[in-house]
Amino acid sequence: MDMRRIAAVVVAVVVMVAVPAVASASVLTWRPCATQQEPTAECATVEVPIDRARPELGSAQLALARLPALDPAQRIGSLLVNPGGPGGSGVGFVQFGGLGSPDLGALRQRFDVVGFDPRGDWFSEPRITCDAATLFDPALNRFPSTRTGFDALVAHNRKAGEDCLARTGPLLANADTQSAAEDIETIRAALGESRISWLGLSYGTELGAVYASKHPDRVRTMVLDGAVDHARPLRQAILEEAAATEDALVRFADWCRSSAGCALHGQDVLRFYDDVVARAARGTIWSGDLGRPATADEVSAGVYNHLYIRDEWPALGKALAAAGGEFPDARGLTERNQFLTPIYGAYRAIGCHDFPSPFTGPADMGFMAGLLRAAAPHSWRYSEYWDLTSGCTGWPVRPKNPPQPHPVHGAPPILVVGGAHDPATPLAWARGLAASIDGSALLVRADDGHTGMFNSACARAAEVRYLVSGVVPGRGAVCR
Known part of the structure; x- marks a missing residue:
């Protein structure tokens, strides 16, 4: 669920304007913000209230980036893009070539492609700001089963949340997906569009689905790729995702063992992985990236992040081999972790609104940790939903959007x-999300990696055809 591979970007100075509730033409002031990848990029900002029920809390400014349609005569409208997260930058995705693949060319021809940074993210202001050292403590036990360990986790998370709140202000309590979905409606009106098209990846599927549930008549087409089913009970979702991560690791290990393209070719890769993680737990795996020994959680998270893109499996083999070599260095794994990145504060703050801790105490958390290890006997040290929910245990900000259904009625086919x-994002989540949307179509990928957009030419082609034509694939469609 993320944008941790999108590099930090620089946005040109832009003008902020107030946005009326309804607009017949764009009221945005666009300024050039070209990059080497996208020389036609333009940027603007739009103002939204921090809390629509409490205007006295002030406003936030959302950063936007646009790539004008290359064929204005055949322009369909605006395609809004959210590349994931929570905490991902739509501005960076658009400006730095996120849609640069040749098989996405029709989108660039027919749409104004618009990326935006949701409230609190990246170049939107105010930005969710947290002290990295307070937010993430590598020595903290995220799987406590004793009262002492559980209380230490709660105290750490409370302190981290209070630090984020002090640095960010009232936006932190209003950084939920429900509020962000209403911001999309403000953006639509500011663009002067009666309806928008939407391309949402990972967390962008939850954000898009919430928007469609609130404003189905404002949707022209909507792709939800790498689907999050926000209606799923958290305990169930934790175990489903952990099992999906384990499945991906096992498939990588099978490929690596039998492929000459893997640095661990011919070895028992799962045993090698388990040994590296166990050595990291004892503090004996150095990370040149961190300048200290890597923890078991950090090693496991680094492997997980490589599993997102199928084409990165050879790089994962090299990184894992280096971490378990004679002179181990886990740099290739830990440099891909999000724990100390600028987006981790937004990831945690938004995540705690949407996926708050379900744990009631050490016995409960210890029991769930046991189920987690059963579902993911190798990869249990890191899965996103455990990272979110354990990190939200003790979080001091009340969640505004806990798991709940977001049914969509009255929208065109999605x-x-x-x-x-x-x-x-397990396939069961996509099935659950599709079932909550009237008239939706489900496209199943039989291959590996997170999202079809980043891993499947077949899925990309189907998404482009649908976004342009509005016609969904037939029932039972599968990309093999």
Whole structure:
């Protein structure tokens, strides 16, 4: 669920304007913000209230980036893009070539492609700001089963949340997906569009689905790729995702053992992985990236992040081999972790609104940790939903959007895309989300990696055809 691979970006100075509730033409002031990848990029900002029920709390400014349609005569409208997260940058995705693949060319020809940074993220202001060292403590036990360990986790998370709140202000308590979905409606009105098209990846599927549930008549087409089913009970979702991560790791290990393209070719890769993680737990795996020994959680998280893109499996083999070599260095794994990145504060703060801790105490958390290890006997040290929910245990900000159904009635057909071997968003979630949307179509990927957009030419082609034509794939469609 994320944008941790999108590099930090620089946005040109832009003008902020107030946005009326309804607009017949764009009221945005666009300024050039070209990059080497996208020389036609333009940027603007739009103002939204921090809390629509409490205007006295002030406003936030959302950063936007636009790539004007290359064929204005055949322009369909605006395609809004959210590349994931929570905490991902739509501005960076658009400006730095996120839609640069040749097989997405029709989108660039027919749409104004618009990326935006949701409230609190990246170049939107105010930005969710947290002290990295307070937010993440590598020595903290995220799987406590004793009262002492559980209380230490609660105290750490409370302190981290209070630090984020002090640095961010009232936006932190209003950084939920329900509020962000209403911001999309403000953006639509500011663009002067009667309806929008939407391309949402990972967390962007939850954000898009919430928007469609609130404003179905404002949707022209909507792709939800790498689907999150926000109606799922958290305990169930934790175990489903952990099992999906385990499945992806096992498939990588099978490929690596039998492929000459893997640095661990011919070895028992799962045993090698388990040994590296166990050595990291004893503090004996150095990370040149961190300048200290890597923890077991950090090693496991680094492997997980490589599983997102199928084409990165050879790089994962090299990184894992280096971490378990004679002179171990886990740099290739830990440099891909999000724990110390600028987006981790937004990831945690938004995540605690949407996926708050379900744990009631050490016995409960210890029991769930046991189920987690049973579902993921190798990869249990890191899965996103455990990272979110354990990190939200003791979080001091009340959640505004806990798991709940977001049924969609009255929208045009929406395309949901799910992967049978997606490490982050299990196929069951795509089926559940599709079932909550009247008239939706489900496209199933039988391949590996997180989202079809990043892993499947077949899925990309189907998404482009649908976004342009509005016609969904037939029932039972599968990309093999």
